[in-house]
Amino acid sequence: xxxxxxxxxxxxxxxxxxxxxxxxxxxxxxxxxxxxxxxxxxxxxxxxxxxxxxxxxxxxxx
Amino acid sequence: xxxxxxxxxxxxxxxxxxxxxxxxxxxxxxxxxxxxxxxxxxxxxxxxxxxxxxxxxxxxxxxxxxxxxxxxxxxxxxxxxxxxxxxxxxxxxxxxxxxxxxxxxxxxxxxxxxxxxxxxxxxxxxxxxxxxxxxxxxxxxxxxxxxxxxxxxxxxxxxxxxxxxxxxxxxxxxxxxxxxxxxxxxxxxxxxxxxxxxxxxxxxxxxxxxxxxxxxxxxxxxxxxxxxxxxxxxxxxxxxxxxxxxxxxxxxxxxxxxxxxxxxxxxxxxxxxxxxxxxxxxxxxxxxxxxxxxxxxxxxxxxxxxxxxxxxxxxxxxxxxxxxxxxxxxxxxxxxxxxxxxxxxxxxxxxxxxxxxxxxxxxxxxxxxxxxxxxxxxxxxxxxxxxxxxxxxxxxxxxxxxxxxxxxxxxxxxxxxxxxxxxxxxxxxxxxxxxxxxxxxxxxxxxxxxxxxxxxxxxxxxxxxxxxxxxxxxxxxxxxxxxxxxxx
Numbered sequence: 001x002x003x004x005x006x007x008x009x010x011x012x013x014x015x016x017x018x019x020x021x022x023x024x025x026x027x028x029x030x031x032x033x034x035x036x037x038x039x040x041x042x043x044x045x046x047x048x049x050x051x052x053x054x055x056x057x058x059x060x061x062x
Numbered sequence: 063x064x065x066x067x068x069x070x071x072x073x074x075x076x077x078x079x080x081x082x083x084x085x086x087x088x089x090x091x092x093x094x095x096x097x098x099x100x101x102x103x104x105x106x107x108x109x110x111x112x113x114x115x116x117x118x119x120x121x122x123x124x125x126x127x128x129x130x131x132x133x134x135x136x137x138x139x140x141x142x143x144x145x146x147x148x149x150x151x152x153x154x155x156x157x158x159x160x161x162x163x164x165x166x167x168x169x170x171x172x173x174x175x176x177x178x179x180x181x182x183x184x185x186x187x188x189x190x191x192x193x194x195x196x197x198x199x200x201x202x203x204x205x206x207x208x209x210x211x212x213x214x215x216x217x218x219x220x221x222x223x224x225x226x227x228x229x230x231x232x233x234x235x236x237x238x239x240x241x242x243x244x245x246x247x248x249x250x251x252x253x254x255x256x257x258x259x260x261x262x263x264x265x266x267x268x269x270x271x272x273x274x275x276x277x278x279x280x281x282x283x284x285x286x287x288x289x290x291x292x293x294x295x296x297x298x299x300x301x302x303x304x305x306x307x308x309x310x311x312x313x314x315x316x317x318x319x320x321x322x323x324x325x326x327x328x329x330x331x332x333x334x335x336x337x338x339x340x341x342x343x344x345x346x347x348x349x350x351x352x353x354x355x356x357x358x359x360x361x362x363x364x365x366x367x368x369x370x371x372x373x374x375x376x377x378x379x380x381x382x383x384x385x386x387x388x389x390x391x392x393x394x395x396x397x398x399x400x401x402x403x404x405x406x407x408x409x410x411x412x413x414x415x416x417x418x419x420x421x422x423x424x425x426x427x428x429x430x431x432x433x434x435x436x437x438x439x440x441x442x443x444x445x446x447x448x449x450x451x452x453x454x455x456x457x458x459x460x461x462x463x464x465x466x467x468x469x470x471x472x473x474x475x476x477x478x479x480x481x482x483x484x485x486x487x488x489x490x491x492x493x494x495x496x497x498x499x500x501x502x503x504x505x506x507x508x509x510x511x512x513x514x515x516x517x518x519x520x521x522x523x524x525x526x527x528x529x530x531x532x533x534x535x536x537x538x539x540x541x542x543x544x545x546x547x548x549x550x
Contacts, residue, residue: 022536
């Protein structure tokens, strides 16, 4: 199947996740999604949180 | 991104609103805010569908039945066969002191003389389909039946008692909620809902003098009626038997006092109701008892315990069933509100009704009006043509509102009669993260580097995302557009 530059879409409907990079340290995280647009929809399947284990003893003010 | 990064995935997210548990120990699949959401079959969190004014146009101008000061007291979808295989359909509503009907044209007309039925504003109003008629009662007025042509009542000498609610069972009308006998049930003869004094009719009393009165009754459920007493102590009574000579009454439940006749929902597989203390299922209560662990509402018990809903207005709560979306809901007053802007939504298809089972609750919140009554309406072909949906008989909630207007739910345009509403999903406070061979404990720091949101593309929309890391907040927006970018 040919792929046409400037026309075809890379991905498709299977491309149904979006990554939000950020950098923050802490002990806990909470996430909220909200959609308040008139006649605008939102359907969420789930989420992933990227992280790495940091200091065993906290260095940050919480 | 650091090579040490790992991902903690909650995908799919399976769980509903839980505001009773400590949010720092709650399973990350649950939600601590679930406003204006419904859960689809896979557990997806979706913005609920909208509402549209029921009128003869496609606009959303308020169309009051009587006036904006006369809340809709009851609504019902009324199908009648009579002596034909082709049924006729009416929508009935009670507002002010009038009974109104619509044939599906979007236009309402009164069927009673002006201001002649009951007490305006009395939300203890019930419409029961029985014997090809709709029986309308509110205890303050003489009950009346409507057959889509005219009003009728029993003839002199066999008058109905003045009752609050009724059910149709075994070709008989069962009536309760009489001010002169609060624990009495009156039933008519078989095949004639107007015969309440003949040889085949009768009365019986349900634990008279036990400190409660009859509050509510299920629809026929597995060949029985279930009567609910309250509102002080509560008890549940099963009426079985096929004829008036073998009716038998037995107590099957204790406690969980129903707060009104309007909080009952009978589905083919269960009976749900709201009590002074929570929301209950008959199947669960009979199997496991009236312990709080068996309340369906356990995850949202904080609403009752902390008075986040108005206890003084619980008698005005009402319920509806939406079979196509597998949910039942109860309209309540939020604390501080003067009308019922919240509907507590329970998805019974996803939820495990056993004590401790996973439940799927959310709260629908309305900003412009309160919802004072509800029923399921199979959308008539007439109105379906007006609004151009090509989905006649599609089931949709029919909502009566505090401004005297009737709204149709399940509406594909995601506004409440033109007003935007916000759907919100918030996770618990996640403190413990898995790593190979163990976990990063609550007290250890984590470096957070990204959030991945999995979604179903629904259009060119975005969502606002707020992240709290301990007490620090990041707010931004993410695109919910599906598909990739065009390669240029």
